[in-house]
Amino acid sequence: MNGLYLGIYVVLILLLVILGAFIFMNRKAHIKKIIFFSILIFTILLFVGYYGYSILNKPILKINGSEIVNISVFDKYNDEGFEIKHPNSTKLKKAVKVDNNVDTNKVGTYNVKYSLKYFGKDIYATRIVNVIDEIKPIIELKGNTELTLSRGIEYAEQGYTATDNYDGDITNKVKVENNILDEVGKYEIIYSVTDSSGNSYSIKRIVNRLNNNNGVIYLTFDDGPSSNTSKILDILKSENIKATFFVVNYGSAYDLLVQRIVNEGHTIALHSYTHDYKIIYASEESYFNDLITLKNKVKNTTGIDSIIIRFPGGSSNTISSFNKGIMSRLVNAVKEQGYHYFDWNVDSRDAGVAKNSTEVYNNVMKGLIPNRSNVVLMHDLGYNVKTVEALKNIIEDSKNKGYSFARITNDTPMITHKVNN
């Protein structure tokens, strides 16, 4: 028991003794009054004693665990609670108010406040809870993490995404450092990003600048224009390369598209007006009628008087064998008349056995041979979506292998097949 409390009781008892003495010495005094006041004084003193005791015996509120707690964002927060040190702790504990607004979904500093009203006074303790994000963001590179690039070809960024556990998509915060020169050498592209909590991450892409130019690719598109032409042109434009279109007869709806082929720097070349083997290969005269009809049409549309041609089926075709020797005669005749005819040495088989864009891609990539002119046969036909789908990969991967691209011009050496008829 507290000393003061004991003191108060001693005083009380002394008073009672004095009162008792009075009562015994004055038997005829106002005993009733004395008893009444005695009880009154006793009660007051008891009350004051209790109060005094309680105020001097304030409870102590103690936090369990640490006063400062760090937890990771999105983790679960378990408060460790508090203890009350006081003889009456069980009852007082129930009266403690806990103010906990910790939001573990949000980075920040929070207070957990434990408070108790005790005889008009606030008894409290505060715990600081830091919700922190210590997890680094991640950058994922699109395309190859190491690639080769021939001299003279500009590196085209292959793309990336950055995500953070807390901030979400932070791709737009990525900083790209690129010191690629045109000199032969090994270069790094450094991608780095920092999240809103200051956690940083970086990743590299290696670019090997090579001296060798593996050779030229002439992409050629037969049988257009079609509903795919504009998509093909868009890809060629985004890759900044030129190609060659061997067109067939087209309706006036395609005039603008044919003009666009020319405007964007590609070669417009002649395939066939009818593309009907029975008509074209019926005779030399029939062949040239068909060719000149197309040549005039293209000239009317574009102003280009093309002398670059490709035989339907190629100069090696045997579909013309119903007219024996026609191809042998035609290859000489066209040359005599100043035409340059082109077959191909890489066949995408996109109008034949290739079932999908992967097969188109594989046929082209397998057909490419370094250090020569690669003339790639493809078809600009409306149903030929697989060619469009394969085109970008063919171009980018060929660039990475050191090939460059060109269109066929009047100066391009002819690539021809062996004539079989």
Ligand SMILES: [Zn+2]
């Ligand atoms: Zn054709």
